[in-house]
Amino acid sequence: MFSRYIAVHASRILICLLLAILTGAVSLIFPGQAKSQEPAFNVLLITIDTLRYDRVGILDPRHVKTPNLDALAKRSLVFNRAFSHNPVTLPAHINIMTGTTPLFHGVSDNTGFKLDKSFLTLPQYLKRFGYRTAAFIGAFPLDSRFGLDRGFDLYDDFYGTRNEREFFFVERPAEKVIAPAMAWIGKQTQKWFGWIHLFDPHQPYLPPSPFKEKYAADPYSGEVAYVDAQLGVLFDFLRKKQLLEKTMVILTADHGEALGEKGEDTHSYFAYNNTIHVPLFIQIPGRKPEAFARNVCHADIFPTVCSVLGLRIPSGLHGESLLEILAGGKRKSREIYFESMTAYLNRDWAPLRGLISGNTKFIDLPIREVYDLESDMDEVHNLAASSKIGPLKDTLNRLMRKLKNPLAAGRQDRLDPETQKRLKSLGYISENRSGQRKKQYTEQDDLKTMLPLQSKLLDGVAQFQSADFPGAEKTIQEVISASPSFILAYTHLASMYKEMGKITAAVQILEQGLEKNPDNILLLAKLGIVLADSGSWQRAIPILEICIGKENFDPEKFNFLGIAYYQGGDFAKALQNYARALDLDHNNASVYNNIGGVHLALFLRSRQEQELVQAERNFKKALEIDPKLFSACNGLGILYRKTGRNNEAIASWRNALAIKPDFDLALINLGITLLEECRAAEALDCFLNYREKFYHKIPLSEKQRVDRLIAEARAKLGRVEK
Structure with missing residues (x-):
């Protein structure tokens, strides 16, 4: 009965309240201490990176067996219509931890962003009520340098330093994350909040044996099966310690994975349901399991924890307590905001924003898309031609105005004209250009139109990883010729040249990128790092000094500036910059x-x-x-x-x-x-x-x-x- 009740694409949708809105400048900054009842439970948050909704066996049995996830679902509240606001790791987790959306906290991608200290996080809030807090991180995108460590007594991001495979994040397997988490939990003598982040389903798909052999034709599902097995170890530990009946367990994914659907290989490009529709299970001790088909989102997790623990919900959160939503019966429809901004930020292609309201999903691109989620959860039939786009656009604009925080800092990836003049004097660019993005995007900038170039870049990376460097070089040069604003193409090709020992070529391609994009700090920083790493410290120092003046939260820039000063014999400045790097990333x-x-x-x-x-x-x-x-x-x-x-x-x-x-x-x-x-x-x-x-x-x-x-x-x- 239960498994039938939580089947995919359930059609019973009860509409929720409009998202809580911002009523002035950052009202979420450390609200006053609230009077509340004593918190009753421990809280364990488990986020599985890149886990598709349909790769949980109890939600869709076609692909992979997940007995431990299924067992958790059978004792939990299961939300069949849960959505991520971003198909990218860092902003998705910040949405969860702050109970807000990127329009409020300002973080829209993995690179070039850091959560500002002014924003209240869930662990910070729980510490006020006597909770011990710890996080156990599986991979680099959630490194402490990006700001999510605030509020944690322990932030274990010891995932390693070096990745044998170029272009992939440094990570550690689930068992290496769960083991220290169990050790910490086992030592706690008071209420605790723990966060476990498991990265394994993220590309590359390299499950260990026996999952490698069992899922040879579908290694992504093999990674999911491996994670499920390791969660079994964790749940057995909690059961033996008699902690399951004392612990609220929340399990979700930050986003999904496209696996080639809609032409997208992985994630972070489009925002179809294969990457933003996520599993969400919440086990509350003493509450019977149940499944729901109402629209909910990641921003709802923070207020839900507060509601379960009997704590006042801080003002200014964008989410709502799921307990209140479930108790509310039929209520006015709420809109859920989502976005995918990586292509906009790194290629200057059209920004993707949208909303979900009831059964309607609206994707606001130059070539607009509208889907009926009740009958078309796979988004096969675009109804834009027969839909009233004007009202949908108006609703999205109103929602964005309500959610937006005017004080949120975006990514400073553009250099101002004065800095461009300094670079021109150093010989790195030949002219000054505007740092402004396009004022208007057309169908030529739509992500669907540009998809062949995105795929071509990934083809070039695959060629490099299969040892076909000439083919990779040719492919990525073609991408650059077709889209000179494709920043990632320059940096990827530079990394390939560097890996092949062709330092001069790496420098030249980055300088070419700066000629075409003279205001881009990501290209400039990459050039400075390549120069420092290759011993050209005289050229590296002024470039990296400019970069840290514009973006002072990246420890790698300080680290390589320290390396450059060391190479030049200035040991005092080297140590000074290394100290700055450690201030930003103490591990x-x-x-x-x-x-x-x-x-x-x-x-x-x-x-x-x-x-x-x-x-x-x-x-x-x-x-x-x-x-x-x-x-x-x-x-x-x-x-x-x-x-x-x-x-x-x-x-x-x-x-x-x-x-x-x-x-x-x-x-x-x-x-x-x-x-x-x-x-x-x-x-x-x-x-x-x-x-x-x-x-x-x-x-x-x-x-x-x-x-x-x-x-x-x-x-x-x-x-x-x-």
Whole structure:
């Protein structure tokens, strides 16, 4: 009976109240302490990244078995018509945590945004009522640098530093997220709020065994099945600890995945239901399970938590308590706002905004779309031609005015004319141009029209990942020729050139992008980072100084500015910028590693003991955060060898090579140290391996040095054998 009751595309829709509206400047900023009853439950929020509605077995049994998600649904309130406001990870989670929409908090994409400190978040609010709070994050898009860490006693975003696969986010598997979450929950002696973010269903789809084999033809579903299995571990833990009956459990997805439908491979481009219609289960201890087909949204989660716990709902939230909606019977229709702004922000293509009201979904693009969700949840039949577009457009404009916060800061991805003049004086652009976007978008700018170019970029990335670099280069150059404002095409091609060791070409393509888009800070920052990473510190420093002057919340810009100053010998400014980077992201292993490098250089210059202590401390801190950071292993190896601790140096370099077998510095350093320790056979293996892998790319002087080391190792080995 229950599974039939929550079937997809249910038609019984009760209309909800209009979204709560903003009644002045940021009224949501820390409302006063409210009198309320003692909170009754713990709260566990689980967000599964990129989980489609139809990949939960109990909602649609055709694709994948999810017994643990199904079991949760059977003891929960299930909302069959739940919608995300954004098909993108960071803004979707900010919507959940603030109970507002992007029009209010100002965050519309993953890159170039940070949640402002003025906005109240759910963990901040619950802390006022004695809750302990912790978050366990699966991947980079929710790194603490983006502002969602505020209000958490613990923000565990130790997902790693380096991704072996270019163009994909650094992530950790569900089991590595859930294990520390269970450890933290198990230690709590008072009420707690925990957030677990699981990233596995996000591209690339690489499920582990046995799901890899079982879902070989559908690896995306294999990732979902793996996540479900790990949730079983979590739920078993909560059951054994007798916490399920004391904990409100909320499970949802930030967005879905298109999987090729409507021409979109993944997400963040369109806003069809395959990417914004999401599962939403809420388990409330003592409340019987039930399913509902009313329109609800992510902004409703914050006020619902407050309602269940008996807390006053802060003023200014855009969502409504789902308990109040369910108790309200037939009410006036509410409108749910949604948007997809990535293509607008990064390509200057038409912005996508829309609304859902009752059974009507309106997508406001130059080529408009209207769908009847009661009969066409898959959005096959566009009814725009027979719909009254004027009233729909008016309703959307009214809704946007009500939701908009005039103080919300958008992304500063455009440079002002004065900054452009500075860049012109540095030789990076030849003319000044307006930083304004188009004032009007036509059908030529519609995302449906531009879809072939979007797909072509992804084809180029796929070619690169299959080792067809010439094909990838040709494909992406064609994208740039067709759409010179396609910023991601320039940055992707630059990354490919850099990966291939073609630094000059990487710099040139970014400079070409700046010629066409002289006001774009993303291109400028990428150029500065490439220059710093390749040792061109004289050119990198002024560029990165401009970037941090315009966007001062990105730790990577400060990190690479520190690298540039280090290369130039200004260790004080290097440490100053590394400190700024750590202020923004205190779990950044790369920055700790770079600080260790500065102190090691200072020790080698001054031989002061405190510099040695600082170097070792920072290298070890980097490895504590990211045990796979091979460069920190190399730093420790150098430190140990310079202080006569050769056995520890050898162990460190072996660790580095276990992580990265083709790490040239660790390999040659290991060989030299083994030779010093009279372990000539092992040293010779290192030198021969180094010559085989790197001889073709090193200068003549280095080749001669390697040849001498090989001869020396063979000579020592010969003497030992005699």
